[in-house]
Amino acid sequence: MTRSVFFRFVVRVMLPVLFIFSLMLMLRGHNEAGGGFIGGLVASSGVILMTLAYGPDEVRQRLKIDFLRLMFFGLLIVILAGLVGLIIEGEFLAAEWWKPVLQGIGQLELGSPLLFDMGVYIIVLSVTSSIVMSMADEGERMDD
Amino acid sequence: MLLAFAITAGMMFACGVYLMLRRSMVRLIIGLLLISYSVNLIIFSMDDPNTRGAPIIDSVEESAMSDPLPQALILTAIVISFGVLAFTLALGYRATQVAGTDNIDTLQSTDRGT
Amino acid sequence: MQILLVLPLILPLLIGCSALIRFRNIRQTVALICLFLNMLVCLLLLVETHLYGVQVVQSGGVIAPYGISLVVDSLTGVMLAISGIIGFAVGIFSAATIAANHQRFAYYPLFGFLMMGINFAFITGDLFTLYVAFEVMLMASFVLLTVGGERSQIEGGLKYVTLNLISSTIFLIAAGLTYAVAGTLNMAHLAAIMAEQPSPGIGTVLAALFLIAFGIKAAMFPLFFWLPASYHTPPIAVTALFGGLLTKVGIYSMWRVLVMIFPQELAYLQPLILVLAALTMIIGVLGAVAQTEFRRLLSFHIISQIGYLLMAIGLLTVDSMTGAVFFMVHVILAKTALFFVSGLAYELEGTYKLKKLGGLSKRAPGLALLFLFAAFSLAGFPPFSGFWGKLLLIRSGLEIGQYVIVAIALAVSLLTTYSMLKIWTEVFWKPLPKQDTELASPHKRLSPLMLAPVGVLVGLIIAIGVFAEPMYQLSEAAAVGVISPVSYIEAVLLPGTGE
Numbered sequence: 001m002t003r004s005v006f007f008r009f010v011v012r013v014m015l016p017v018l019f020i021f022s023l024m025l026m027l028r029g030h031n032e033a034g035g036g037f038i039g040g041l042v043a044s045s046g047v048i049l050m051t052l053a054y055g056p057d058e059v060r061q062r063l064k065i066d067f068l069r070l071m072f073f074g075l076l077i078v079i080l081a082g083l084v085g086l087i088i089e090g091e092f093l094a095a096e097w098w099k100p101v102l103q104g105i106g107q108l109e110l111g112s113p114l115l116f117d118m119g120v121y122i123i124v125l126s127v128t129s130s131i132v133m134s135m136a137d138e139g140e141r142m143d144d
Numbered sequence: 145m146l147l148a149f150a151i152t153a154g155m156m157f158a159c160g161v162y163l164m165l166r167r168s169m170v171r172l173i174i175g176l177l178l179i180s181y182s183v184n185l186i187i188f189s190m191d192d193p194n195t196r197g198a199p200i201i202d203s204v205e206e207s208a209m210s211d212p213l214p215q216a217l218i219l220t221a222i223v224i225s226f227g228v229l230a231f232t233l234a235l236g237y238r239a240t241q242v243a244g245t246d247n248i249d250t251l252q253s254t255d256r257g258t
Numbered sequence: 259m260q261i262l263l264v265l266p267l268i269l270p271l272l273i274g275c276s277a278l279i280r281f282r283n284i285r286q287t288v289a290l291i292c293l294f295l296n297m298l299v300c301l302l303l304l305v306e307t308h309l310y311g312v313q314v315v316q317s318g319g320v321i322a323p324y325g326i327s328l329v330v331d332s333l334t335g336v337m338l339a340i341s342g343i344i345g346f347a348v349g350i351f352s353a354a355t356i357a358a359n360h361q362r363f364a365y366y367p368l369f370g371f372l373m374m375g376i377n378f379a380f381i382t383g384d385l386f387t388l389y390v391a392f393e394v395m396l397m398a399s400f401v402l403l404t405v406g407g408e409r410s411q412i413e414g415g416l417k418y419v420t421l422n423l424i425s426s427t428i429f430l431i432a433a434g435l436t437y438a439v440a441g442t443l444n445m446a447h448l449a450a451i452m453a454e455q456p457s458p459g460i461g462t463v464l465a466a467l468f469l470i471a472f473g474i475k476a477a478m479f480p481l482f483f484w485l486p487a488s489y490h491t492p493p494i495a496v497t498a499l500f501g502g503l504l505t506k507v508g509i510y511s512m513w514r515v516l517v518m519i520f521p522q523e524l525a526y527l528q529p530l531i532l533v534l535a536a537l538t539m540i541i542g543v544l545g546a547v548a549q550t551e552f553r554r555l556l557s558f559h560i561i562s563q564i565g566y567l568l569m570a571i572g573l574l575t576v577d578s579m580t581g582a583v584f585f586m587v588h589v590i591l592a593k594t595a596l597f598f599v600s601g602l603a604y605e606l607e608g609t610y611k612l613k614k615l616g617g618l619s620k621r622a623p624g625l626a627l628l629f630l631f632a633a634f635s636l637a638g639f640p641p642f643s644g645f646w647g648k649l650l651l652i653r654s655g656l657e658i659g660q661y662v663i664v665a666i667a668l669a670v671s672l673l674t675t676y677s678m679l680k681i682w683t684e685v686f687w688k689p690l691p692k693q694d695t696e697l698a699s700p701h702k703r704l705s706p707l708m709l710a711p712v713g714v715l716v717g718l719i720i721a722i723g724v725f726a727e728p729m730y731q732l733s734e735a736a737a738v739g740v741i742s743p744v745s746y747i748e749a750v751l752l753p754g755t756g757e
Contacts, residue, residue: 037223072277072367079271082264091319092264092328131230138237164420176423183427187434214437217386221430224393228426231400232419239416242409251413 003053011053018046026121027114036117040124047129056136067130074122081116149189156182169236169246176232180225187221190214262303263315263328266338266377269296270345273370286353289366293349296373300342304335308732312739312749314383322751323447329383331746333583333736337380337510340587343718344502344594345373347711352495354707355601365405371398372499379507383750385433385443388511392429392475396422399504402496403488414488421484425474432467439464446750448519449743461523468515469527476508478568479538482561486545489560490553490610494601497553501560502594506586509567517571517579518743524574532572532663539565539670546677552600552610552685555677556593559636562670563589566651569663573654579737581650584729588635588643588722595632595715599625602704602712603685612681617690622704626686628716633678635719638671643722646730 022043029035050059085094097111156178163175191211240246269292276288307313307330315328330338349369356365375395382388404415437443439460440451452461470481477485485505489497516524524531542562549555567589570582600610602625607615619626635642648671655664722729739746 037219069278072275075271076275076278079268079275083268085318086261086264089319090260091317092260092315093318095318127227131234135234135237172420176420179424179427183430183434186431187437190434190438213443214434217434217437220386220390224390228393228397228400228419228423231397232423235400235404235412235415235419238404238407239412242407242412248416251416253410253413 003055008053011049014049015046018049019043022046022121026117029117030111030113036120037124039117040121041128043121043125044128044132047125048132051132051136056133056140059133065126067126067133070126071123071130074119074126077119077122078116081112081119084112084115146189149185153182153185153189156185167247167249169240169248172248173229173232173236177225177229180221180229184218184221184225187214187218260315262299262306263313263330263381265299266296266303266342266381267328267374269293269299270370270372270374270377274367274374276370277364277367285366289370290346290349290353292370293346293373296377297342297346300338300377303330304339304732306330307332307335308735312745314749323442323444326387327383327444327446327750328381329446329746329750330381331736331743331749332732332739333510333513334380336583336587336732336736337506338377340590341373341376341380341503344499344590345376347594347598347715348495348499348502350707351498351598351601351711352493354705355605356493356495365402368398368402368405369499372402374398376503376507380510383445385436385445385448385515388515389426389429389433392426392507392511395504395507396426399500403492403500405492408491411491414491417484418488421474421481425471425481428467428474429471432464432471435460435467436464444750445514445519446743446747450747450751452519452522456522458523461520462526465516465520465523465527468520469512469531472508472512472515473534474508476505476512476564476568477538477561478564479534479541479561482538482542482564485561486554486557489557490551494553494597494604497557498594498597498601501556501597502590505560505564506567506590509564509586512568512571513579513582513740517574518740518746521574521741524571528572528574531568532660535565535568535572536663536666537565538562538568539666543670543673543677547673547680550612552603552612552615552681553597555612555681556596556600559596559674559677560593562674563593563636565670566648566667569651569655569667572663573651573658573660574741575654575658576734576737576741577654577657578651579741580730580734581647581654583733583736584650584726585644585647587729587733588647588719591715591719591722592632592636592644595628595712595719596636598712598715599629599632602708605704605708607690612684614691615685616688617686619686624709625704625712628709628712629686630682631716632719633682635723637675637678641720641723643719643726643729645723646726650730 022039024039025034025042026036026039029039047059047063050062054062082093084096086092088094088096095111095113097109099107099109101107160175160178160182163171163178166172166175191214239251243250273289273292276285276292279285279288303313312329312331314330316322317326317328319325349366352365352369372395375391375393375398378391378394379388382391400415400419403418404411433443436448439457440448442448442451474481474484489500492500539562542558542560542565546555546558546562549558563585566585567582570578570585602622603615603618604610606618606622609615631642635644638644638648648667652664652667655661655667
């Protein structure tokens with residue numbers, strides 16, 4: 001596996017950019033191009049870069065995240081987002097909005113679609129990452 | 145444009161089928177991949193602006209809009225085929241490991257009654 | 259009301275989420291509770307639809323042809339109820355038989371996803387979501403099939419995955435083309451549009467595409483080869499669940515899509531379907547007769563029984579569909595029960611090979627009796643459930659003068675009896691043969707937890723056979739609802755008038 005210094009450096013610079021970009025994609029997804037799926041893919045591309053640069057074992061050590069468990073957590077969020085509409089309005093998956101006005105920042109628009117997107121984001125990120133990590137594990141074993 | 149879509153989709157499908165008929169595991173998986181892409185293209189070409197407009201916004205005239213539904217369908221189909229093919233890839237890898245070869249013709253033990 | 263239709267999707271998903279729980283025992287308890295609740299909800303839905311007509315939920319509150327509708331009519335109600343019962347029975351059976359090393363790989367969460375896919379396929383009123391449901395179901399079943407990673411499982415899994423992926427692809431093409439033709443994917447809307455303005459040429463192509471796509475899922479001749487190659491490889495509880503439910507989802511989709519949406523186009527295909535049904539029956543049962551492995555023999559029987567369900571589509575009268583719904587319920591129960599029996603024989607003697615099994619009628623007389631009831635029911639002896647389903651099918655075949663298929667159906671019944679007798683003599687009657695080597699036999703006796711699911715299923719088989727009238731009425735309501743879907747269309751497209 002290639003572990004060049006340049007590559008590692010670029011990855012270190014790119015990672016925060018990628019994660020922030022992915023969050024931005026997720027947040028604006030309701031009205032513009034983007035959304036949970038795309039955001040999750042961008043974030044997982046960050047994890048993939050990390051895996052390429054440092055190897056799967058070190059990534060696990062640094063991130064300390066069990067991606068498989070995270071996936072089920074995302075699924076719970078998605079179910080919850082569906083239930084919010086069912087409980088408040090009586091329609092499953094109906095969109096519920098909460099728009100608090102914050103001093104100096106402006107109006108926020110929080111709602112169950114955002115919650116749904118967050119769940120999707122987490123699921124996509126964790127599924128893709130865990131697939132890539134387990135394949136990288138196999139690759140390491142072949143190298144040995 | 146529609147003709148180009150049709151020809152491209154057909155070519156991709158044909159290539160996919162050809163690859164799937166080979167003996168190698170890798171070709172089988174790439175064949176599946178190509179077929180699922182060509183289906184996405186087929187659905188994409190289902191959009192016919194002459195018969196339907198987009199139902200949501202009316203700021204643009206109808207013929208200039210594209211139908212959003214096929215695009216939503218493709219997005220879903222891409223997500224699904226992404227997941228399924230990732231699994232198939234892992235399965236194919238395991239199969240080559242277990243059988244010690246990537247020749248699909250050697251994987252016959254479950255077809256026989258013994 | 260609303261929540262009742264959504265629960266069959268949420269409860270299995272909760273089982274999926276139980277993977278977050280670290281302790282295996284708690285995970286199992288949560289799964290079993292959810293499966294039990296799922297069964298109750300499904301039965302409640304059946305009662306509700308029978309009393310008050312078609313139930314509809316528009317998800318997200320979006321009105322009908324634009325959103326995704328969840329619809330429960332009589333057919334869906336029957337299918338949901340039976341899948342709920344089977345789900346709970348297999349859940350209990352898994353608790354008793356699935357080895358700990360399989361449970362480590364999140365067995366119950368995957369089970370939950372599979373049940374969610376099955377319920378979703380039954381309950382959805384939208385063609386594209388039906389595709390999504392199929393994929394959910396298949397993803398979960400791929401993983402369940404290959405969990406454990408033995409060579410035979412990987413090989414079987416690869417065939418299963420490849421052929422089912424091709425089937426999904428064809429389904430997707432057909433769904434896309436349907437959208438291009440009709441401009442909608444809502445099943446009720448589609449049924450209304452296709453009835454008003456049939457499009458003869460492309461409609462027939464679509465029907466044929468759907469027939470192939472669902473035919474692969476349902477293991478129709480000549481598209482069944484993935485089934486006997488893969489079904490006998492996973493743990494027996496998984497095989498029982500697959501054998502009981504998965505192929506039947508394919509048949510259900512044929513009824514829902516071909517019979518309800520494309521009835522006129524189907525008319526061209528009917529002779530073809532009758533031929534395919536006959537060949538499916540014959541090849542399936544001949545394959546079964548030739549087998550010497552318990553699970554493979556039963557796998558071939560799945561194919562043979564699919565033929566009867568196809569026959570109803572070929573005949574396409576209210577009577578034949580009534581018979582088919584009745585037969586569907588029966589065959590799901592009987593097949594699952596028989597797979598359970600084969601698993602219990604394995605628990606006792608440590609092998610699935612018919613030659614090495616034996617002497618079970620002395621060793622486990624209760625099990626032998628349960629097998630006998632289930633086998634007689636599968637062969638179609640009165641007073642068991644299989645008799646009525648076959649009687650209705652054959653009578654409707656005679657009514658419209660399709661004598662050939664009737665004769666074949668009867669002959670296949672005879673061969674079914676023969677192969678069941680083969681199992682009876684090999685496994686139960688003949689003395690246990692002397693073994694060359696000591697077989698691994700983990701259990702000397704069967705625990706009540708293992709026998710209870712089989713007992714309940716066989717009890718249901720007998721109950722349906724003896725009290726056939728209520729079941730007949732349910733099946734007839736389901737058949738009428740599919741063949742003339744007026745109430746279905748009204749309930750979905752004109753909310754307020756249906757209830």
